[in-house]
Amino acid sequence: MADQPTSHPRKKLYIETVGCQMNVLDSELVVARLRDDGYELTTDIEEADAILYNTCSVRQHAEDKIYSALGRIKQLKKRKPELSIGVLGCMAQKDQNLILKRAPHVDIVVGPGQLARVPELLTIAKAEAKPQLAVSLARTAGSRDDVTSSFDNYDSDREPSVRPSPFQAYLRVMMGCDKFCTYCIVPSVRGPEQSRPPDGIVAEARALAGQGVKEITLIGQTVNSYKFREPDGRTTRLSDLLARLHDVEGVERIKFITNFPNDMTDDLLQAVRDLPKVSRYIHVPAQSGCDLVLKRMKRMYTVGFYEDMLARLRETIPGSSVSSDFIVGFCGETDESFQKTVGLVERSRFKNSFIFKYSPRTGTKADDLFADDVPEEVKKRRNHELLELQTAISLEDNMEFVGRETTVLVEGRSRSTTRREGWDGVDQLSGRTHCDRIVVFDGPERLIGRMVQVRIENASGVTLFGQVVTAERIASSV
Ligand code: SAM
Ligand code: SF4
Numbered sequence: 001m002a003d004q005p006t007s008h009p010r011k012k013l014y015i016e017t018v019g020c021q022m023n024v025l026d027s028e029l030v031v032a033r034l035r036d037d038g039y040e041l042t043t044d045i046e047e048a049d050a051i052l053y054n055t056c057s058v059r060q061h062a063e064d065k066i067y068s069a070l071g072r073i074k075q076l077k078k079r080k081p082e083l084s085i086g087v088l089g090c091m092a093q094k095d096q097n098l099i100l101k102r103a104p105h106v107d108i109v110v111g112p113g114q115l116a117r118v119p120e121l122l123t124i125a126k127a128e129a130k131p132q133l134a135v136s137l138a139r140t141a142g143s144r145d146d147v148t149s150s151f152d153n154y155d156s157d158r159e160p161s162v163r164p165s166p167f168q169a170y171l172r173v174m175m176g177c178d179k180f181c182t183y184c185i186v187p188s189v190r191g192p193e194q195s196r197p198p199d200g201i202v203a204e205a206r207a208l209a210g211q212g213v214k215e216i217t218l219i220g221q222t223v224n225s226y227k228f229r230e231p232d233g234r235t236t237r238l239s240d241l242l243a244r245l246h247d248v249e250g251v252e253r254i255k256f257i258t259n260f261p262n263d264m265t266d267d268l269l270q271a272v273r274d275l276p277k278v279s280r281y282i283h284v285p286a287q288s289g290c291d292l293v294l295k296r297m298k299r300m301y302t303v304g305f306y307e308d309m310l311a312r313l314r315e316t317i318p319g320s321s322v323s324s325d326f327i328v329g330f331c332g333e334t335d336e337s338f339q340k341t342v343g344l345v346e347r348s349r350f351k352n353s354f355i356f357k358y359s360p361r362t363g364t365k366a367d368d369l370f371a372d373d374v375p376e377e378v379k380k381r382r383n384h385e386l387l388e389l390q391t392a393i394s395l396e397d398n399m400e401f402v403g404r405e406t407t408v409l410v411e412g413r414s415r416s417t418t419r420r421e422g423w424d425g426v427d428q429l430s431g432r433t434h435c436d437r438i439v440v441f442d443g444p445e446r447l448i449g450r451m452v453q454v455r456i457e458n459a460s461g462v463t464l465f466g467q468v469v470t471a472e473r474i475a476s477s478v
Helices: 021-036 060-072 074-079 090-095 097-102 112-128 144-149 186-190 198-210 238-246 266-274 291-297 303-316 335-348 365-369 376-399 471-477
Strands: 011-017 039-041 050-055 084-089 108-110 132-134 168-172 215-219 227-229 235-237 253-257 281-283 321-328 352-357 405-413 427-433 438-443 451-459 463-468
Touching: 011 021, 021 039, 021 050, 021 084, 021 112, 021 168, 021 215, 050 060, 050 090, 060 074, 060 084, 060 090, 060 097, 084 090, 084 112, 090 097, 090 108, 090 112, 090 186, 097 108, 108 112, 112 132, 112 186, 168 198, 198 215, 198 238, 215 238, 235 238, 238 253, 238 266, 266 303, 291 335, 303 321, 303 335, 321 335, 321 376, 335 376, 352 376, 376 451, 405 438, 438 451
Parallel strands: 011 039, 011 050, 050 084, 084 108, 108 132, 168 215, 215 253, 281 321, 321 352, 438 463
Antiparallel strands: 227 235, 405 427, 405 451, 427 438, 451 463
């Protein structure tokens, strides 16, 4: 964040974000608002005037991390009573006053539907010397309209300086979720499913492109359920939205996450096939390979349906890659049901899978109805086994790329790179292919943000390694 010429010293904001892309975007929007309120970012927690945690409540581990961070900064608040501390996001919506009980040094607790109020709440908490709680209505606390309108949308505030990369941005197309999978807290903490009007989304994409953004990732809990009905009755589906975004000048790549298997319609698959800027990458979580477990999860599809969807997807979009999420050790998952998941992973050849151990969440159907009956060590073992299998498959599929050329959007310096002594001006860069595979190669920093051709020479389970083959053309165009 750039310093502003002002007679008042700017206040320092330290913000930590856990959880999904929604939270990364929410933090960007909160920082945008606080910047207008005289804050600048710091990475030094000791010098902060305000410390904010944007939290996740999908698994217990994410919550434990925040409660221990709050414990650690208790002494800091004692030493600096003027310090403001805030807990934002999903855990704030879920735990509400419990946070103030467990950590009385917290000044504001703000749910994901109230984040636009963070600056105001910080001011009130200070003026009244009293903690402030701002959360949305519970799903059962009123009519659908009342609950929906208690989840505020303020996505037009954008703040480039806190994005992970200056030319990649998230763009929310939907909020909330109505699927109510039995294990999942998201519908409670993120509220009812709402699709944003397409005109606003396209305007935001244009504004992002104007800020230099080349890759936009559309986000929604079930992004392919996107549907917006105009007052005149016309409906915009995700496929229509992709077509409109495809016309935005400056945007070179469009992705969308996360998809729900039942909503993978042919028009969407055809749009991915026909629109060259749309990444040929589909994240469509299966969660389990056992019909009984899927039923208990209330996923509303069978393994057969999922595999048919996968076949249709691959037939329609040649060269696409698919990734999935799995929960292991869900209530009642036997060895036999787990082996069915192993079978699904073997057959499906996912690019990668995100594998989670089931974590019971208070307030979900599964927590009310089923015993968390798979021991922790069994969850761990299944997690490890599935991950090993997936990594072996990913390696085999990645090896197919060796010797081939691929187009890569260069994202930045590879995480493992440090500019060592005697540095020769060549960095190790990292980017992604059109089907979302990570590629690491040597090249000058000025390639960041560009599309380059890379010849793949080696591969691991997660990464392709190669050499730039279009250096001459790139050099002459710089
Ligand atoms: N909306 C997305 C979908 O339907 O796939 C996922 C949202 S959720 C934040 C991301 C992943 O977390 C899920 O796909 C699921 O695998 C995992 N997850 C959700 N609740 C969980 C729980 N209680 N325990 C373990 N993993 C969980
Ligand atoms: Fe959670 Fe299911 Fe909604 Fe995904 S679709 S956010 S897993 S309830």
